[in-house]
Amino acid sequence: MGIVERRERLKHQVRSDILKTACEIAREDGWQAVSIRKIADIIEYSPPILYEYFDSKDKLLETIRINGFKTLNDAYEHIRNLYRNPEKQLTEVAQAIWNFSTEQPEVFQVMFNQEGAYCQSKQVYQKEMDITGNPVWEMIATLRPKAAASVTKTYYEWWCLTYGFISITMTTQPQNAFAQAETIYMEGVRRFVRGIM
């Protein structure tokens, strides 16, 4: 009697369809165009059904945000296992974030409340930023062993550099400027990493 399992699988499928559909609408027409009713239309269910998977639209966006941070963290771990040199690790991490932001800009927008995306729950990225001991923080600590506060400061500067380049490029630069922007960003990262060694 795999009935329960089949149901479980179906539920999981619908849930991920909802998330995927939300992102597709956002990618096509922006987050301000994403509505519960439109998602329901596309997955061919009635609007109330979505509330059996997410308590609210805000919780739905929070899930996308959390998934985004998880994707990035997985990439960090992968890089840490792949390379021993912290300098190489950091530039690879920078490249990973850049790629993520160009491949899934709509997820990046939800992660940081950009371009019409708005999700109330902030503890997600506040934890993401503050926790001393995340992969990137440790890479910096390995690159230049100092007091925790000093590492945290450098980590903060590193995020500002990365976030600034990506956000400015995403929101204010024409599409054709991306190629140059990427090299300028990566130059900046390498300069930064050399600067803190």
Place this chain on the structure above:
Amino acid sequence: MGIVERRERLKHQVRSDILKTACEIAREDGWQAVSIRKIADIIEYSPPILYEYFDSKDKLLETIRINGFKTLNDAYEHIRNLYRNPEKQLTEVAQAIWNFSTEQPEVFQVMFNQEGAYCQSKQVYQKEMDITGNPVWEMIATLRPKAAASVTKTYYEWWCLTYGFISITMTTQPQNAFAQAETIYMEGVRRFVRGIM
């Protein structure tokens, strides 16, 4: 017969009341809480009245955005007239932007579509960024006279640095971290300016 003038003054007053009220609601409860009806309630008019001052909610936000950029540009000009040394000019400009973003965060949010603020019209900041010849661009050109493309690249890097620090601090840092954040930012700016000389 100052009747026409009185009416003109009243119209101007209502218009600026609308803009002010929008910003006040945004500062209090965030931009997602700003609605035409709520503004109308506060200025004690019916909702349709707002459409005699702004074609749409989007145009209203566009006005706030344009005013924000104008405020910054005026500050740039003021600084350029006050100091001769381009290095001093640039650090003062950086400080001016930082102050602006902490004094009027809700305007900064509209200018760059952050935190639930969303305004369609993008040509505003695209022009703001692209035009070679704006005050900051010229300060950089004076600091290090090179080909226009090179100056534009440095200008782009300068904006990314500034935007990254301010946005990350505004959206991901707890309120109490602001004091440190400002000094870290200004250190970063000075290092950047020294780096390009």
Place this chain on the structure above:
DNA sequence: TTCAATTGATTAACGGTGTTTGGAAAACTT
């Protein structure tokens, strides 16, 4: 002063939004 015309402001409505409720239909169990 009366009447017409312009203006100022509002009420009511339309289509859209997130969300909740009540109940019907389907699926499963016994």
Place this chain on the structure above:
DNA sequence: AAGTTTTCCAAACACCGTTAATCAATTGAA
């Protein structure tokens, strides 16, 4: 086959941006 559980949706609520129709007041001309 009857009873129980689950799945699902139509309808409604309150709010949103926006528009059309209308009412009241003021103005200018007769």
